[in-house]
Amino acid sequence: MGTKEYFPGIGKIKFEGAESDNPLSFKFYDPEKIIGKKKMKDHLRFAVAYWHSFCADGTDPFGAATHLHPWVADAKNPIEVAEHRMDAAFEFFSKLGVEFYAFHDRDMAPEGETPVESEKILQTFVARAKDKQQETGVKLLWGTANLFTHPRFMNGAATNPEFGVVALAANQVKAAIDATIELGGLGYTFWGGREGYMSILNTDLKREKEHLARFLISARDYARKQGFKGAFYIEPKPCEPTKHQYDRDVETVAGFLHMYGLDQDFKVNIEANHAELAGHDFVHELETAAALGIFGSVDANRGEPRNGWDTDQFPHSYYETALAMYTVLKVGGFTTGGLNFDAKIRRNSTDPADLFIGHIGGMDAFAAGLEIAQRLIEKAVFSSFIKERYSSFDSGDGARFEKGDLSFEVLASLGTEYGTIGIRSAKQELLENLFNQQLLRL
Ligand code: XLS
Ligand code: CA
Ligand code: CA
Numbered sequence: 001m002g003t004k005e006y007f008p009g010i011g012k013i014k015f016e017g018a019e020s021d022n023p024l025s026f027k028f029y030d031p032e033k034i035i036g037k038k039k040m041k042d043h044l045r046f047a048v049a050y051w052h053s054f055c056a057d058g059t060d061p062f063g064a065a066t067h068l069h070p071w072v073a074d075a076k077n078p079i080e081v082a083e084h085r086m087d088a089a090f091e092f093f094s095k096l097g098v099e100f101y102a103f104h105d106r107d108m109a110p111e112g113e114t115p116v117e118s119e120k121i122l123q124t125f126v127a128r129a130k131d132k133q134q135e136t137g138v139k140l141l142w143g144t145a146n147l148f149t150h151p152r153f154m155n156g157a158a159t160n161p162e163f164g165v166v167a168l169a170a171n172q173v174k175a176a177i178d179a180t181i182e183l184g185g186l187g188y189t190f191w192g193g194r195e196g197y198m199s200i201l202n203t204d205l206k207r208e209k210e211h212l213a214r215f216l217i218s219a220r221d222y223a224r225k226q227g228f229k230g231a232f233y234i235e236p237k238p239c240e241p242t243k244h245q246y247d248r249d250v251e252t253v254a255g256f257l258h259m260y261g262l263d264q265d266f267k268v269n270i271e272a273n274h275a276e277l278a279g280h281d282f283v284h285e286l287e288t289a290a291a292l293g294i295f296g297s298v299d300a301n302r303g304e305p306r307n308g309w310d311t312d313q314f315p316h317s318y319y320e321t322a323l324a325m326y327t328v329l330k331v332g333g334f335t336t337g338g339l340n341f342d343a344k345i346r347r348n349s350t351d352p353a354d355l356f357i358g359h360i361g362g363m364d365a366f367a368a369g370l371e372i373a374q375r376l377i378e379k380a381v382f383s384s385f386i387k388e389r390y391s392s393f394d395s396g397d398g399a400r401f402e403k404g405d406l407s408f409e410v411l412a413s414l415g416t417e418y419g420t421i422g423i424r425s426a427k428q429e430l431l432e433n434l435f436n437q438q439l440l441r442l
Helices: 040-044 050-055 076-095 117-138 163-181 205-225 250-259 272-277 283-290 318-330 350-378 383-389 394-404 408-418 426-437
Strands: 046-049 100-104 139-145 188-190 231-235 266-271 295-299 339-341
Touching: 040 318, 040 350, 046 050, 046 076, 046 163, 046 350, 050 076, 050 100, 076 117, 076 272, 076 350, 117 139, 117 163, 139 163, 163 188, 188 205, 188 266, 188 295, 205 231, 205 250, 231 295, 250 266, 250 283, 266 272, 266 283, 272 283, 272 295, 283 295, 283 318, 318 426, 339 350, 350 426
Parallel strands: 046 100, 046 339, 100 139, 139 188, 188 231, 231 266, 266 295, 295 339
Antiparallel strands: none
């Protein structure tokens, strides 16, 4: 199986260190290096996104495909394209040296004429992927269903105003859950593709949100019944393709999960670009998820701050990756989750090597971020400052307040005793300088 080589002339990518001039080598990602108590690769748990790397072809609203993939060119029909694509994908995962990948059902298997036929095709490709996983040791981080490309989903999937579409969406999700279980997936993701609306004039918002909850509850129950032990993720995004997406951001999703009793099974898959679209820092979304106990996995990419859309570029800011990894370390690291490169090379990056180079840059950025974050933890650069900043709650009335032992009247009466208080520097500039001091010590 898979005799043809799709990335000829490119071998296994190795760590060569920061001084190397070889663009096809890692400068900072040294998988076996121990950081704290774990190997770098076990902290970072990198995954490649099947859709951007092997299905996207550079098409944009203004122009035709620029990425003329050999796995498309050398195939006679859509099934053969999908077979060759899978060969190319696993060759790429192995050469890059990632441990995981993530996929939508339709990335891997073309849709058939009927739902029954589509499921059969998917099962064939799942069997093939299972062999490939065994052959290469690459594992599935999470699976998902594409509920946004087909025209039937133009008004949403679980939130579609037509019941028949909701049922078809369930049919597809059931097959994708079965596929994820069969492939030993550690997670199953729900990104609310078109779960949202464009105009309130044609939308019953309350009913749609209730339908979304009902759909997720029954999908969860089904998956658990089938023995799925992994995590369910909701991936927040504020807009695009709809104007108002229901899963706006981490805080919104947390409220929704609590309201419907889904918070034990569901966590969030946080995408950097989506955080930016929501007007948040990536690290704000990570910290919020950590604080609310729903930190799950990460879609590692970046947006373009001067564009208002989801550009899905490869991450490259060490500042951002260091901040992100700092939160990941503080929360105790990934369990089922990892860093999935939901990122695509630019339309005008057309060399086969560019796909490697994009991933290498992202992996190096997170490896460097991890090293910086570990140093911030070891040196307790911020934690000691923050501990001291809140120390008035550690004992006395402050501690009684935290425990809920003070009535509001008592709390208010205590206020009279404090007089003028509160002018204490928050030292932001100092802390920013300390951050930069560690950042440049790679
Ligand atoms: C789109 C999303 C999507 C999910 C998986 O904006 O990022 O790719 O990650 O459906
Ligand atoms: Ca994503
Ligand atoms: Ca995205």
